Amino acid sequence: xxxxxxxxxxxxxxxxxxxxxxxxxxxxxxxxxxxxxxxxxxxxxxxxxxxxxxxxxxxxxxxxxxxxxxxxxxxxxxxxxxxxxxxxxxxxxxxxxxxxxxxxxxxxxxxxxxxxxxxxxxxxxxxxxxxxxxxxxxxxxxxxxxxxxxxxxxxxxxxxxxxxxxxxxxxxxxxxxxxxxxxxxxxxxxxxxxxxxxxxxxxxxxxxxxxxxxxxxxxxxxxxxxxxxxxxxxxxxxxxxxxxxxxxxxxxxxxxxxxxxxxxxxxxxxxxxx
Numbered sequence: 001x002x003x004x005x006x007x008x009x010x011x012x013x014x015x016x017x018x019x020x021x022x023x024x025x026x027x028x029x030x031x032x033x034x035x036x037x038x039x040x041x042x043x044x045x046x047x048x049x050x051x052x053x054x055x056x057x058x059x060x061x062x063x064x065x066x067x068x069x070x071x072x073x074x075x076x077x078x079x080x081x082x083x084x085x086x087x088x089x090x091x092x093x094x095x096x097x098x099x100x101x102x103x104x105x106x107x108x109x110x111x112x113x114x115x116x117x118x119x120x121x122x123x124x125x126x127x128x129x130x131x132x133x134x135x136x137x138x139x140x141x142x143x144x145x146x147x148x149x150x151x152x153x154x155x156x157x158x159x160x161x162x163x164x165x166x167x168x169x170x171x172x173x174x175x176x177x178x179x180x181x182x183x184x185x186x187x188x189x190x191x192x193x194x195x196x197x198x199x200x201x202x203x204x205x206x207x208x209x210x211x212x213x214x215x216x217x218x219x220x221x222x223x224x225x226x227x228x229x230x231x232x233x234x235x236x237x238x239x240x241x242x243x244x245x246x247x248x249x250x251x252x253x254x255x256x257x258x259x260x261x262x263x264x265x266x267x268x269x270x271x272x273x274x
Contacts, residue, residue: 008173012166015149031145032100036065038141039134046130046196060116064131067112068105069095075104079242080232102139102221103246109135125206125257132213133196136189139217140182147178154180154227175227184220188213207261214254218247 017025040061047057076099077085077092085092113127146152150165154175162173192209195201201208225244235241 007160008162008164009176010166011147011150011163011176013148013150014167027148028145031141031148035138035141039064039138042134042137043130046133056120059120060113060127060131063112063116064109067108067115069100069108071108071111072100072102072105075101075107079104079246100142102142103243103250106250123206125210126202128210129202129206129208130196132210133189133192135213136185136192136217140185140189143178143182143185147176147182152231153177153229154224155229157227174229177224177228180224181221184224185217188216191216204266205261205264206267207257211254211256211258211261214250215258218250218254222247222251 013027015026015028017027017030019025040057043060043064044054044057047054047060073092073095079101109131110128113131114124116122117124117127143152150168153163153165153168154177156162156172157175158173159175161176163176164170164173192213195209195212222244225241225247228241228243230236230238230241232242
């Protein structure tokens with residue numbers, strides 16, 4: 001058995017990058033910071049490319065960041081352990097203790113961008129099509145943060161790229177589903193960039209990019225959950241786990257948006273369009 005384990009990756013990375021006095025910098029927090037920073041940089045370039053002001057970028061950045069973090073925290077508390085947090089509501093604020101849900105982040109971002117679009121009198125789909133590009137990078141970085149925390153991994157595997165998550169107490173190789181998801185999100189990022197920069201799909205057919213984003217991202221999330229370990233005890237024995245149930249509405253929404261986008265005639269763009 002020990003000789004077989006040499007074929008796999010022995011993952012024993014400490015989740016803390018470094019400490020400075022009472023301050024502890026963890027990889028997970030660093031990945032979240034990078035996710036927000038890189039997403040902001042990408043979206044800033046999109047805004048400038050289309051001739052909008054920095055003031056609009058500042059507005060959508062704060063709407064996006066705050067709504068994402070609030071949604072991710074509320075999603076974790078209310079989707080995965082509502083009984084505890086509804087009886088201990090103050091602990092919902094203890095975000096430093098960890099606990100963020102990607103589905104909650106998605107809901108929060110949808111609400112935040114709706115508020116932004118309403119305030120700035122911008123088409124809602126304009127915001128959604130473009131934020132999808134940035135979200136792919138953010139999602140990939142957050143999953144790398146999960147890898148550094150040795151959390152949210154898959155079931156046992158005999159494949160040569162299996163990870164033995166030592167700090168999680170595992171002794172056999174498991175599917176590194178964090179890496180699977182990160183790679184899938186990066187591929188989706190490339191596809192959306194190609195659609196935006198080379199085909200100008202965002203302006204020709206509003207909604208197509210966001211529809212594809214929802215179907216691809218949450219569709220992959222649905223299927224990868226089949227090889228993931230349950231995140232909470234109540235998920236054991238369920239036909240579909242919580243992550244899958246929460247992914248289904250987003251996939252359906254993506255199909256509806258995509259159908260409506262193709263049902264409308266494509267917009268004609270002038271030669272001056274960048």
